[in-house]
Ligand SMILES: Cc1cc2nc3c(=O)[nH]c(=O)nc-3n(C[C@H](O)[C@H](O)[C@H](O)COP(=O)(O)OP(=O)(O)OC[C@H]3O[C@@H](n4cnc5c(N)ncnc54)[C@H](O)[C@@H]3O)c2cc1C
């Protein structure tokens with residue numbers, strides 16, 4: 001992990017309240033599912049998945065929620081931002097996990113973009129991506145690398161009407177995945193864990209609030225299934241859901 005002073009190349013709106021920020025920094029190897037902590041204005045840095053890392057160009061996508069992301073939406077090309085990266089473990093698949101389902105909802109689709117980019121060449125990837133409505137749908141061109149892509153919206157204004165988990169479960173018997181990669185709000189992950197029922201592993205990236213991002217402050221601690229604790233920033237953010245108590 002390093003702290004870099006990055007130069008903003010682009011910060012554009014790509015959907016309702018959602019922006020794509022590309023910055024330049026020294027080339028550092030990044031695994032899909034790893035994240036960065038960006039400091040802009042707010043007292044603490046904020047965590048964002050590294051969606052794309054191409055040489056010295058990195059992209060994060062974010063929804064404006066509060067002070068930190070509002071400040072981020074105001075940065076302009078040529079501004080400098082302080083970034084800690086890469087952080088966390090990222091998605092790791094076992095060699096036999098050749099057929100993979102990707103299930104994401106809300107801002108949880110962003111770390112999964114990196115997973116689709118990383119695994120599409122070497123595995124069969126079926127993606128199920130959930131959004132609130134048509135205006136929230138973004139990054140479709142990246143998701144289309146998948147062997148199959150289902151866009152789901154809560155109100156049916158684009159694609160399948162319902163959640164990404166419902167869309168996935170309607171197709172699971174046909175796809176027969178060896179593993180699932182997931183990210184999304186807690187209710188989504190709970191529904192996914194219950195629906196899968198331990199038939200195959202679900203590797204999920206958790207979205208806990210964070211303080212330091214490097215394992216020191218314990219703000220991000222979650223409960224493990226064996227009664228212990230894990231730091232989402234350092235031990236995760238990706239966990240085998242069977243080992244976590246949601
Ligand atoms: C590993 C990781 C990767 C992430 N990747 C992305 C990403 O790629 N794109 C993206 O848009 N967001 C991502 N997030 C969530 C993002 O970090 C928060 O939305 C952001 O920190 C909010 O900051 P803020 O200052 O704008 O909002 P705040 O003022 O801090 O909070 C505004 C509202 O958002 C809620 N909130 C804040 N942080 C979180 C969180 N981590 N999880 C759930 N609710 C939260 C607060 O409870 C509050 O209701 C990620 C989080 C983690 C832990």
Ligand code: FES
Nearest residue numbers: 211213217218233
């Ligand atoms: S955010 Fe500080 S320990 Fe995880």
